[in-house]
Amino acid sequence: QSALTxxxxxxxxxxxxxxxxxxxxxNNIGRYGVTWxxxxxxxxxxxxxxxxxxxxxxxxxxxxxKSGTTASLTISGLQPEDEADYYCSTWDFSLxxxxxxxxxxxxxx
Amino acid sequence: EVQxxxxxxxxxxxxxxxxxxxxASGLTVxxxxxxxxxxxxxxxxxxxxxxxxxxxxxxIDYAAPVKGRFTISRDDSKNTLFLEMNxxxxxxxxxxxxxxxxRLDFYYMDVWGKGTTVTVSS
Numbered sequence: 001q002s003a004l005t006x007x008x009x010x011x012x013x014x015x016x017x018x019x020x021x022x023x024x025x026x027n028n029i030g031r032y033g034v035t036w037x038x039x040x041x042x043x044x045x046x047x048x049x050x051x052x053x054x055x056x057x058x059x060x061x062x063x064x065x066k067s068g069t070t071a072s073l074t075i076s077g078l079q080p081e082d083e084a085d086y087y088c089s090t091w092d093f094s095l096x097x098x099x100x101x102x103x104x105x106x107x108x109x
Numbered sequence: 110e111v112q113x114x115x116x117x118x119x120x121x122x123x124x125x126x127x128x129x130x131x132x133a134s135g136l137t138v139x140x141x142x143x144x145x146x147x148x149x150x151x152x153x154x155x156x157x158x159x160x161x162x163x164x165x166x167x168x169i170d171y172a173a174p175v176k177g178r179f180t181i182s183r184d185d186s187k188n189t190l191f192l193e194m195n196x197x198x199x200x201x202x203x204x205x206x207x208x209x210x211x212r213l214d215f216y217y218m219d220v221w222g223k224g225t226t227v228t229v230s231s
Contacts, residue, residue, distance in 0.1 A: 002153070032215045032216075033213065033214065033215035033217060035217040035218050037154065037218070039154075042148070042204075044206075044221055044222070044223045044224065045146075045154065045206065045208075045221045046221065047217065047218055047219050047220075047221070050211075050213065050215075050217035050219065051213060051215065051217070053213065055219060085153075087153060087154050089154070089156075089218065090215075091215070091216060096170055097156060097170065097172055097173075098144065098146075098156035098159065099156065100153060100154045100155065100156065101153075102153050103153040103154070
């Protein structure tokens with residue numbers, strides 16, 4: 001059982017806007033910013049968002065937000081190369097541990 | 110450019126030891142907050158442990174499943190992070206990644222290595 005809860009799967013068509021969510025509690029998401037990590041075909045993970053900031057080289061169709069204990073990653077204008085597993089992660093104050101969500105498999109139809 | 114390159118993975122019998130390395134370039138491990146993350150076959154990402162920078166006291170924290178068996182350390186002269194794993198179990202079979210933690214008003218994992226594969230099997 002992951003400390004952070006994500007949808008198991010989300011799908012969308014090319015050009016569509018999709019939003020992935022990550023739900024936690026006041027010891028993790030409620031306290032700290034969230035990192036979003038993309039992993040294509042179980043390859044090298046890549047950070048695509050931290051808080052609402054884009055790492056260098058990540059297209060600006062990716063955006064991040066947070067409300068209370070839920071964080072969201074939105075992809076506006078979905079592209080075929082966005083098909084991947086997406087994980088959210090943050091520090092948990094009470095566990096003194098980094099926690100991950102179980103991951104969302106994003107399929108581009 | 111910051112790069113992290115893991116090595117040392119392989120096949121080991123249950124109960125045995127293994128040491129993983131993470132060679133860094135473009136950053137100084139002494140001054141960085143670093144973490145190990147693993148991924149079992151077909152599973153999601155799982156945090157293993159974290160070492161703070163020397164200036165932040167070098168504190169090390171571990172995930173519950175590995176506490177007491179795994180040890181994180183660094184060699185400043187080699188600019189390398191290590192993960193010493195003892196009393197290995199079949200459930201430790203995974204790809205092990207090292208990551209750097211950077212900071213805004215919170216810490217986040219920003220750079221990832223390609224990983225090294227550990228298989229624990231008799």
